[in-house]
Amino acid sequence: xxxxxxxxxxxxxxxxxxxxxxxxxxxxxxxxxxxxxxxxxxxxxxxxxxxxxxxxxxxxxxxxxxxxxxxxxxxxxxxxxxxxxxxxxxxxxxxxxxxxxxxxxxxxxxxxxxxxxxxxxxxxxxxxxxxxxxxxxxxxxxxxxxxxxxxxxxxxxxxxxxxxxxxxxxxxxxxxxxxxxxxxxxxxxxxxxxxxxxxxxxxxxxxxxxxxxxxxxxxxxxxxxxxxxxxxxxxxxxxxxxxxxxxxxxxxxxxxxxxxxxxxxxxxxxxxxxxxxxxxxxxxxxxxxxxxxxxxxxxxxxxxxxxxxxxxxxxxxxxxxxxxxxxx
Numbered sequence: 549x550x551x552x553x554x555x556x557x558x559x560x561x562x563x564x565x566x567x568x569x570x571x572x573x574x575x576x577x578x579x580x581x582x583x584x585x586x587x588x589x590x591x592x593x594x595x596x597x598x599x600x601x602x603x604x605x606x607x608x609x610x611x612x613x614x615x616x617x618x619x620x621x622x623x624x625x626x627x628x629x630x631x632x633x634x635x636x637x638x639x640x641x642x643x644x645x646x647x648x649x650x651x652x653x654x655x656x657x658x659x660x661x662x663x664x665x666x667x668x669x670x671x672x673x674x675x676x677x678x679x680x681x682x683x684x685x686x687x688x689x690x691x692x693x694x695x696x697x698x699x700x701x702x703x704x705x706x707x708x709x710x711x712x713x714x715x716x717x718x719x720x721x722x723x724x725x726x727x728x729x730x731x732x733x734x735x736x737x738x739x740x741x742x743x744x745x746x747x748x749x750x751x752x753x754x755x756x757x758x759x760x761x762x763x764x765x766x767x768x769x770x771x772x773x774x775x776x777x778x779x780x781x782x783x784x785x786x787x788x789x790x791x792x793x794x795x796x797x798x799x800x801x802x803x804x805x806x807x808x809x810x811x812x813x814x815x816x817x818x819x820x821x822x823x824x825x826x827x828x829x830x831x832x833x834x835x836x837x838x839x840x841x842x843x844x845x846x847x848x849x850x851x852x853x854x855x856x857x858x859x860x861x862x863x864x865x866x867x868x869x870x871x872x873x874x875x876x
Contacts, residue, residue: 556581559641560786561633563587563624563681564651566602568753569704572779573648574606578615580783583641586610587620587633587651595669598623618639624651627673630680634688646786647685647728648702649678652719659717666696667718674722678703678729687734689740697741698788702718703730705746705797710808711846724749727797731810743794745785749778750801772802781805815840 560577564570566588574584586606590599603619610617618640622629637644653673655666676742682701689699708716709723717838726746733744752773771777781800799806 554581555645555783555787557583557639558786559585559643560644560646561582561587561644561650561685562648562650563633563647563677563682565606566590569749569751569775569778569782570648570650571602571606572775573782574617574648575610576776576779576783577786578610578617579613580787582615582645582786584615584617585620585633585637585640586609586617587622587624587636589623589651591653593654595655595673603793623673624649624677624680624712627680627683630677631684633681634684638688643832644685644688645698646702647681648704648786649681650704651677652704654716654719656719658715662717670718671725674719675725675729678726682729682733686722686740686742689737689742692740694741695739698791699737699740699742700786700790701730701733701737701742701744702745702782702785702869703744705730705748707748707750707799707801708750710797721867727834730797731795738794743785743791745790745793745795746797747778747785748797748799749763749775749781750777750799751778777802801835814844 555577558577558581560574560582562570562574562577562584565574565584565586570588574586576582586598586603588603588606589595590602591597598621600621603621607617607619618636620633620636622632624630624633634647635645651673653670655662657663657666657669685699685701689697703726705726706719706723707713709720709727713720728744730744733742737744750773753775778800781798785793785798795810797808799808815836817836819828
């Protein structure tokens with residue numbers, strides 16, 4: 549590993565670091581010379597309960613390997629608690645270089661059965677939790693005003709948001725909200741030397757393994773789907789070498805790593821007179837948009853069938869150069 553990749557002397561905050569992906573990231577960051585704030589409330593996958601032991605165990609493991617780390621059991625769902633997580637880095641190590649927003653919970657239920665509490669709790673931990681750590685970190689980096697500061701924010705999104713898991717409307721909404729937050733921060737904070745990216749990981753963790761075997765879409769090979777196989781992607785994004793990457797979504801699934809593009813138009817229609825009437829819009833949308841969608845359907849659990857009787861006509865998509873060239 550080159551010196552540019554090494555996290556030697558860097559201070560990295562990792563939330564949800566007591567188990568799973570967060571733990572793997574904390575251990576690898578420390579192995580690369582990083583000083584790590586290991587934050588974990590220590591609750592159950594649904595967010596209930598609290599236990600400082602998971603975070604403390606990871607810290608003990610890092611120190612046992614000769615690394616430097618401190619533990620935090622504050623909840624990122626609370627702005628005061630999240631602020632203390634950032635303060636722990638500054639108070640313990642005197643600097644802050646990267647924040648990995650990994651903490652999360654699940655309260656799975658179909659939309660027609662979901663309670664307001666189940667919705668609110670998941671949004672609070674995931675989406676608001678990201679905001680709660682990013683705000684004080686960003687304020688600190690803004691005050692430093694170092695355009696070449698190599699500061700990093702790595703947010704954790706999910707395929708559940710990108711592709712819409714039907715039994716996780718709260719989780720999916722939070723994870724897509726995190727993508728919008730990532731794009732916004734990438735634009736707003738670049739001038740202060742901060743890059744902001746999102747990672748959509750898939751790994752065998754206590755959350756994913758809680759799914760009954762008959763409902764799983766893949767066989768979990770222990771090595772390939774280990775959280776240890778996701779940690780290098782996140783650790784790389786925390787390094788100085790990743791400065792070229794800002795405002796991007798990276799998928800990390802087993803042996804596969806993917807970079808996603810930003811949304812771009814597939815096709816565009818225009819009103820001939822400048823004003824749409826309902827009949828004209830209906831005909832044009834079905835003539836132009838429907839064939840595009842049928843040729844390139846969304847990846848969804850179910851797909852609505854084509855409207856009977858509508859002819860298929862080839863359409864050349866008109867793509868905006870703005871989306872192709874924006875670096876985020």
